[in-house]
Amino acid sequence: AQSVTQLDSHVSVSEGTPVLLRCNYSSSYSPSLFWYVQHPNKGLQLLLKYTSAATLVKGINGFEAEFKKSETSFHLTKPSAHMSDAAEYFCVGVTGGTALIFGKGTTLSVSS
Amino acid sequence: NAGVTQTPKFQVLKTGQSMTLQCAQDMNHNSMYWYRQDPGMGLRLIYYSASEGTTDKGEVPNGYNVSRLNKREFSLRLESAAPSQTSVYFCASRKNTGTTAFEQYFGPGTRLTVT
Numbered sequence: 001a002q003s004v005t006q007l008d009s010h011v012s013v014s015e016g017t018p019v020l021l022r023c024n025y026s027s028s029y030s031p032s033l034f035w036y037v038q039h040p041n042k043g044l045q046l047l048l049k050y051t052s053a054a055t056l057v058k059g060i061n062g063f064e065a066e067f068k069k070s071e072t073s074f075h076l077t078k079p080s081a082h083m084s085d086a087a088e089y090f091c092v093g094v095t096g097g098t099a100l101i102f103g104k105g106t107t108l109s110v111s112s
Numbered sequence: 113n114a115g116v117t118q119t120p121k122f123q124v125l126k127t128g129q130s131m132t133l134q135c136a137q138d139m140n141h142n143s144m145y146w147y148r149q150d151p152g153m154g155l156r157l158i159y160y161s162a163s164e165g166t167t168d169k170g171e172v173p174n175g176y177n178v179s180r181l182n183k184r185e186f187s188l189r190l191e192s193a194a195p196s197q198t199s200v201y202f203c204a205s206r207k208n209t210g211t212t213a214f215e216q217y218f219g220p221g222t223r224l225t226v227t
Contacts, residue, residue, distance in 0.1 A: 103154055
């Protein structure tokens with residue numbers, strides 16, 4: 001079974017500085033991994049996905065994530081934070097071939 | 113194309129009352145899911161339906177029942193609400209095939225408070 005662990009519950013950055021949200025996974029097979037974003041009082045939106053193709057995955061709004069098998073990591077990055085990036089971010093895996101398994105989330109705060 | 117819709121958006125119940133949360137998708141997806149979101153817990157799977165006519169328990173099914181009414185609709189029922197069921201409930205659907213097979217599309221959520 002797959003599991004995901006988000007290493008930080010809260011990350012604070014200044015506008016224009018880089019963003020790093022960390023996620024580790026455990027899986028006995030090649031995983032499918034996602035990052036979802038949830039803005040306040042909104043539903044969840046898919047940012048990007050990894051499904052065994054390129055290890056560097058580009059998503060929407062300038063985000064990208066790199067799958068590193070040797071480190072069992074799938075960290076989310078963005079070169080320059082924007083105020084609109086303030087949200088909760090979830091690292092997500094797949095379990096049993098059907099349902100998603102969510103990390104506990106990382107709240108990103110962006111200050112001006 | 114509305115995607116995944118949920119009703120109601122907000123609901124307050126008294127302990128012991130029952131209610132049904134409705135979910136519908138217009139993307140012709142095969143699988144549908146119900147999750148609950150609690151602070152610091154991420155989303156946890158309550159029930160899912162891999163295809164029309166089938167339903168299965170997820171991680172936290174106790175206190176809930178579901179019905180896959182047809183391919184479009186998947187409802188979640190609380191028979192006797194408890195304060196521990198205060199949460200935000202999300203419905204999602206998934207295509208099952210092709211390059212986007214694992215992507216799930218989420219509704220806007222139902223915020224439920226049980227007093």
